[in-house]
Amino acid sequence: xxxxxxxxxxxxxxxxxxxxxxxxxxxxxxxxxxxxxxxxxxxxxxxxxxxxxxxxxxxxxxxxxxxxxxxxxxxxxxxxxxxxxxxxxxxxxxxxxxxxxxxxxxxxxxxxxxxxxxxxxxxxxxxxxxxxxxxxxxxxxxxxxxxxxxxxxxxxxxxxxxxxxxxxxxxxxxxxxxxxxxxxxxxxxxxxxxxxxxxxxxxxxxxxxxxxxxxxxxxxxxxxxxxxxxxxxxxxxxxxxxxxxxxxxxxxxxxxxxxxxxxxxxxxxxxxxxxxxxxxxxxxxxxxxxxxxxxxxxxxxxxxxxxxxxxxxxxxxxxxx
Amino acid sequence: xxxxxxxxxxxxxxxxxxxxxxxxxxxxxxxxxxxxxxxxxxxxxxxxxxxxxxxxxxxxxxxxxxxxxxxxxxxxxxxxxxxxxxxxxxxxxxxxxxxxxxxxxxxxxxxxxxxxxxxxxxxxxxxxxxxxxxxxxxxxxxxxxxxxxxxxxxxxxxxxxxxxxxxxxxxxxxxxxxxxxxxxxxxxxxxxxxxxxxxxxxxxxxxxxxxxxxxxxxxxxxxxxxxxxxxxxxxxxxxxxxxxxxxxxxxxxxxxxxxxxxxxxxxxxxxxxxxxxxxxxxxxxxxxxxxxxxxxxxxxx
Numbered sequence: 007x008x009x010x011x012x013x014x015x016x017x018x019x020x021x022x023x024x025x026x027x028x029x030x031x032x033x034x035x036x037x038x039x040x041x042x043x044x045x046x047x048x049x050x051x052x053x054x055x056x057x058x059x060x061x062x063x064x065x066x067x068x069x070x071x072x073x074x075x076x077x078x079x080x081x082x083x084x085x086x087x088x089x090x091x092x093x094x095x096x097x098x099x100x101x102x103x104x105x106x107x108x109x110x111x112x113x114x115x116x117x118x119x120x121x122x123x124x125x126x127x128x129x130x131x132x133x134x135x136x137x138x139x140x141x142x143x144x145x146x147x148x149x150x151x152x153x154x155x156x157x158x159x160x161x162x163x164x165x166x167x168x169x170x171x172x173x174x175x176x177x178x179x180x181x182x183x184x185x186x187x188x189x190x191x192x193x194x195x196x197x198x199x200x201x202x203x204x205x206x207x208x209x210x211x212x213x214x215x216x217x218x219x220x221x222x223x224x225x226x227x228x229x230x231x232x233x234x235x236x237x238x239x240x241x242x243x244x245x246x247x248x249x250x251x252x253x254x255x256x257x258x259x260x261x262x263x264x265x266x267x268x269x270x271x272x273x274x275x276x277x278x279x280x281x282x283x284x285x286x287x288x289x290x291x292x293x294x295x296x297x298x299x300x301x302x303x304x305x306x307x308x309x310x311x312x313x314x315x316x317x318x319x320x321x322x323x324x325x326x327x
Numbered sequence: 328x329x330x331x332x333x334x335x336x337x338x339x340x341x342x343x344x345x346x347x348x349x350x351x352x353x354x355x356x357x358x359x360x361x362x363x364x365x366x367x368x369x370x371x372x373x374x375x376x377x378x379x380x381x382x383x384x385x386x387x388x389x390x391x392x393x394x395x396x397x398x399x400x401x402x403x404x405x406x407x408x409x410x411x412x413x414x415x416x417x418x419x420x421x422x423x424x425x426x427x428x429x430x431x432x433x434x435x436x437x438x439x440x441x442x443x444x445x446x447x448x449x450x451x452x453x454x455x456x457x458x459x460x461x462x463x464x465x466x467x468x469x470x471x472x473x474x475x476x477x478x479x480x481x482x483x484x485x486x487x488x489x490x491x492x493x494x495x496x497x498x499x500x501x502x503x504x505x506x507x508x509x510x511x512x513x514x515x516x517x518x519x520x521x522x523x524x525x526x527x528x529x530x531x532x533x534x535x536x537x538x539x540x541x542x543x544x545x546x547x548x549x550x551x552x553x554x555x556x557x558x559x560x561x562x563x564x565x566x567x568x569x570x571x572x573x574x575x576x577x578x579x580x581x582x583x584x585x586x587x588x589x590x591x592x593x594x595x596x597x598x599x600x601x602x603x604x605x606x607x608x609x610x611x612x613x614x615x616x617x618x619x620x621x622x623x624x625x626x627x628x
Contacts, residue, residue, distance in 0.1 A: 017464070024468025035484040147608040149560050151567050152583060152601030159590050159597070259473030263564055267587075277476070278568065281483055293480065297471045304471075 007316065011309055018305060025297045026078060030071050033290045036281075061087075074290075083294065084287030088280070093291035096276065101295070103173060104265070104272035108257035111192045115199035115253065120239075120246065122200075123207025128234055130212060138204065145201020150260050154194040154267040161190060171269040191268040195260050199253040206249055210242040217241065244314050251307030255300050358621045365617020371610030379427035386420035391575050399593040410595050412585055418596060421577040422603060428578040429607065432493055432571075433558035437551050439497030444504025445540075445547060451505065452512030453535050463509070466502040474499055478561055482570045492571045496561045500554060507550050511543045545622035552618055556611035563604050579604045 041057050058064050062073060077084065083094045119142075126138040162170035168190050174183035214220065215238050223233050265274030273292055280288040359365055378385070387408070394415035402410040402418070409418040451462040469477065481495035515521065516539060524534050559579075565571030566580025567587075574581050579600050586597030 017467075020460075020464040021467040021471060024465050025471050028468060028472070032480045032484060036480075143609060143612065144605075147556065147605060147612050149563055149601060149604045149608070151564060152597070152604060155583070155587055155590065155597050155601065159594050163590055163594070255473060259475050262473075262475055262479070263568070266568065277479075281479065289480075293472065293476060296473060296476060300473060301471045 007312060010312060014305065014308060018301065021301060022298070025301065026075060026294065027071070029290050029294045029297070030074055032293070033286045034067065034070075036284065036286070036289070078294070083291035086280075086285050086288040088283040088285040088288065093287045096288060097273070097291060097295055100271065100273050100276050103270060104258065104261050104274065107188065107191055107195065107265070107270060107272060108254065108261050110188065111195035112199060112250075112254050112257050114192065115196040115203055115257075116250070118196070119200040119203025120207045123204045124211055124234065124239060126204065126208045127211030127215060135208075139208075142201040142204035142208075145197050145204065148197050148201075150194055150198065151263045151267060153197055154191070154264055157190050157194060158267070173270050191264050191270055194267075195257055195264050198260065199257060202249060202253060203246065206246055207242065210245045211238060214238040214242040244311070247314060248307060248311050251303045251310075255303050258296065258299065355621050359617055362617045362620060364613050365620070368610045368613025368615075368617060371606060372614055375426055375607050375610060376430060378423055379430045382420075382423040382427050386417070386423050388417035388420045390416060390420040390424045390577050392416060399589065401593070402595045402599070409599055410593065412582070412593070412596055413589060418582075418599065421582055422579070422600060425577045425579040425582055425600070426603070426607075428489070428572055428576065429559050429562060429604075432489065432496065432562040432578075433555045435493040436496035436500060436558045436561070437554045439493060440500025440554070441504050441547065441551055443497075444501045445508050445543070447501065448505040448508025449512055449535050449540060449543075452509040453516055453531065453539065455513075459509075462505070466505050469499075470502045470506075474557075474561065475564055478565055479568070479570060482565055487570060487573045489572060489576075492562060492565060495565070496558050499561070500558070503554070504547070504550065507546050508543050511546050512539055515539050515542045549615055549619040549622060552611055552615035556608040556615065559604060559607055559611070 041054050041061070041063065062070060065073070074084075081094070083092070083097070085091070086093050086096055089096060122138050122141070126135045126142075129135050158170040161168045169187055170190070172187060174180075174187045176184045215234070217238075219241070220233055220238055223237055228237075261270075261272060262274035262277065264270065265272045266278055269275065273296065277289065277292045279285075280292060359369075387406075394411070397407070397411050397415040398413055400407050400411040400415075402408065404410070407417050407419070409422065412418055412421070447462055447466070451459045472480070477499045478495045481498055482491060485491035485495055516534075521534055521538060524538055529538075562571055562578065563580035563583065566573075566578045567584045569581075569584060572578035572581055574585070582600040583597055583604070586593065586595075586600055590597060
């Protein structure tokens with residue numbers, strides 16, 4: 007198993023190189039001059055040249071990439087031209103907000119999704135199963151931004167129950183305000199992963215409930231509740247766990263749209279304003295941090311999966327991967 | 328032997344009827360039709376395609392005709408069935424033309440991503456070794472970017488417009504197709520019939536394209552159908568962020584963007600445009616699930 011994990015870690019290196027190269031290339035290719043965007047109205051030729059020289063934008067592209075790469079290795083993700091602070095500090099300030107939002111929606115999605123999925127599997131082909139299947143289909147098909155707008159329309163505009171934008175912190179505004187602000191964005195973001203968890207839990211539970219071990223438990227007279235929630239659910243977990251990683255990554259990405267709609271001060275709103283401002287370093291840094299987070303989440307999921315399901319690791323060791 | 332027993336006891340017509348019944352039962356189309364939700368999906372997809380294709384005939388107004396005297400008309404009143412938007416343009420006409428845009432972009436991006444992805448997956452899976460490692464690490468690298476972020480980046484580089492949006496979403500789709508095809512190719516290339524071809528002296532290209540490729544069809548078709556649904560959402564997301572299809576060209580995403588600005592005065596604009604996106608995606612998802620069940624029940628997760 008260690009061998010497989012090590013191999014997986016080594017595979018990470020070229021992937022990360024590609025990620026860094028791609029981010030670098032992408033930001034260099036974005037049309038528009040960052041220097042012009044920085045100077046704005048004070049634009050004049052001498053200043054432009056001095057600034058370009060200072061920022062290293064006059065160097066040949068490979069030199070720029072080399073510098074960029076070395077800086078990243080040292081944990082320096084560049085300076086935001088627009089805000090005049092280091093990009094990593096801006097990310098550090100915004101990342102927790104996005105994490106709060108995506109982790110809480112992921113938790114809600116897992117709890118509700120698994121619960122509904124189990125109920126659905128327990129009463130396969132019943133009316134409840136039918137209704138829940140439709141709900142999960144709606145969940146996986148829903149466009150996040152539309153759900154968000156409709157929720158704002160119903161709960162903020164029409165009913166006036168919840169605020170439609172902004173964030174509150176527990177320390178400054180208290181728990182009640184925090185919960186009021188997070189409810190809508192969190193609910194929106196939970197919709198898609200919830201549908202996915204329902205679908206996977208249902209099919210995995212149906213397999214597990216039909217297995218011989220469950221039949222043996224029934225024969226021994228174990229209570230149905232204990233069979234479903236303890237034994238069958240435990241056996242049904244591996245496929246559910248494998249999607250947790252991907253869904254977490256999905257929540258993180260979905261936050262870009264959701265944050266924009268609710269003006270949630272996270273990474274999503276930051277990257278869209280960075281694109282508007284042609285803030286190269288900030289775009290580079292944000293995209294890179296998100297991509298790195300993705301790679302690491304996937305790595306952890308893979309390793310966890312091998313730990314839960316050793317057969318996969320053995321297959322991989324024999325060259326199956 | 329069974330047939331002899333059968334023919335002894337039942338008449339010829341009954342036998343023929345039985346055979347026909349059995350054929351029907353195994354026919355993919357009939358299998359698909361017995362799945363009610365797949366049929367619902369197919370109806371939705373067909374309606375959407377009809378909406379798009381017949382948009383010029385069905386639209387009661389020119390989608391870009393501005394009428395400042397009739398802005399924000401509510402739906403189901405007067406001559407505008409679904410009301411009007413901030414410039415007094417007919418919402419129904421704009422939504423019909425928007426369907427056209429969604430179909431063109433979603434299918435275009437899926438075909439583009441599919442063709443490149445299939446080729447890369449085929450080469451990667453068949454060649455193995457260094458070629459495989461290089462291609463798949465690049466795919467992994469691209470895969471590491473959240474899809475929406477990758478499309479946002481690509482659209483910012485390429486600029487807006489129909490073709491660029493297709494390109495951006497299509498490129499983003501490549502790694503997924505490559506992965507799906509590669510894993511199937513690896514399984515298929517070691518099967519007996521491929522070895523036999525190799526011994527007979529068939530060139531690698533011939534084995535790849537006329538023997539392995541047809542074996543990946545069921546995976547690719549299922550994957551492509553489901554992908555059209557997500558491409559519709561991607562296009563709408565980009566246009567919603569103001570990056571994809573730009574106004575005045577109508578697209579469901581940018582109509583929704585417009586509707587977001589006037590939720591209090593004209594909530595119907597956001598409601599209808601988003602509802603269409605939602606229903607269209609449901610349609611493609613149902614059809615994709617249906618095809619998957621028909622093609623290979625084992626793929627059912």
